[in-house]
Amino acid sequence: MSSSVELRVGRRRIEVKRAEKELFPEDGITKADLAEHYRRVAPRMLPELRGRPLMLERMPDGIDGDRFYQKEVSDYFPDWIHRTTVSKEGGEVTHVVCDDTATLVYLAGQACITPHRWLSRADRPRRPDRLVFDLDPPGDDFEPVRRAAHHLRELLDELDLPSGLMTTGSRGLHVVVPLNRRDDADDVLAFARAAADELAARHERELTTEPRKDARKGRLYLDVARNGYAQTVVAPFAVRSRPGAPVAAPLGWDELDAPDLTARRWTVSDLGDRLDKDPWAGLTRHARGVTAAARRLRERTHA
Numbered sequence: 001m002s003s004s005v006e007l008r009v010g011r012r013r014i015e016v017k018r019a020e021k022e023l024f025p026e027d028g029i030t031k032a033d034l035a036e037h038y039r040r041v042a043p044r045m046l047p048e049l050r051g052r053p054l055m056l057e058r059m060p061d062g063i064d065g066d067r068f069y070q071k072e073v074s075d076y077f078p079d080w081i082h083r084t085t086v087s088k089e090g091g092e093v094t095h096v097v098c099d100d101t102a103t104l105v106y107l108a109g110q111a112c113i114t115p116h117r118w119l120s121r122a123d124r125p126r127r128p129d130r131l132v133f134d135l136d137p138p139g140d141d142f143e144p145v146r147r148a149a150h151h152l153r154e155l156l157d158e159l160d161l162p163s164g165l166m167t168t169g170s171r172g173l174h175v176v177v178p179l180n181r182r183d184d185a186d187d188v189l190a191f192a193r194a195a196a197d198e199l200a201a202r203h204e205r206e207l208t209t210e211p212r213k214d215a216r217k218g219r220l221y222l223d224v225a226r227n228g229y230a231q232t233v234v235a236p237f238a239v240r241s242r243p244g245a246p247v248a249a250p251l252g253w254d255e256l257d258a259p260d261l262t263a264r265r266w267t268v269s270d271l272g273d274r275l276d277k278d279p280w281a282g283l284t285r286h287a288r289g290v291t292a293a294a295r296r297l298r299e300r301t302h303a
Contacts, residue, residue, distance in 0.1 A: 053095035
């Protein structure tokens with residue numbers, strides 16, 4: 001028998017239909033559990049979502065069923081959910097913008113397991129305020145990810161760029177660089193590619209920028225494609241559609257070498273101290289542009 005649960009979120013009452021539906025069957029995690037997770041993490045998650053177009057990864061029948069990625073907002077979504085219309089090749093798309101806890105909980109009720117965010121805000125969609133390096137290992141061994149993160153931080157320090165770390169909840173890590181929104185997305189992507197190429201050249205036995213899997217030859221892939229205009233990345237504290245319901249979680253550089261660290265270290269059922277500490281606190285105050293960094297990178301490349 002299907003049941004519904006009504007959750008009071010601020011001034012809103014959100015109905016979660018089929019609340020008992022197990023989205024993670026092996027773990028017994030239901031749609032109601034997912035909604036409660038997003039309500040709990042909202043104070044930490046919303047600052048990273050507000051004002052940004054979202055892509056919704058929805059799995060109505062759970063992680064063992066079909067999934068779809070939704071960009072265009074559904075007609076039946078409540079009017080109080082914020083929206084933004086952005087230009088894309090071939091036309092326009094109206095995305096959900098998650099500005100409050102009620103929206104997060106509503107999306108969970110729609111079996112949106114993972115919200116993926118733009119790296120720019122809707123008011124200036126071509127001016128990203130984040131740059132992301134996705135460290136994608138060839139297998140489940142986490143050691144190559146640690147080494148790659150250390151290598152990348154060393155390069156970013158040389159280029160005078162601040163950075164933060166985040167587990168992806170999947171296999172690797174994201175290294176996040178705050179930007180000051182002065183550069184166009186195309187210029188940010190070009191810089192990210194050049195930085196990845198330089199890093200791969202320095203550590204050619206470990207790292208690659210080769211997009212074809214059969215050409216990587218066991219090396220970790222430095223993926224920067226998500227920095228392109230209208231691309232998305234997984235949001236901090238988002239749940240991933242994997243057994244155990246792992247959660248993408250920000251962490252400090254001083255935690256990188258912790259023996260128990262993996263990409264799926266934190267889960268819906270075990271967030272540990274992730275909500276009590278903010279390793280990204282103050283990171284945005286040090287936001288930079290990529291122009292000076294690109295110049296420094298060229299100087300090192302041609303030295």
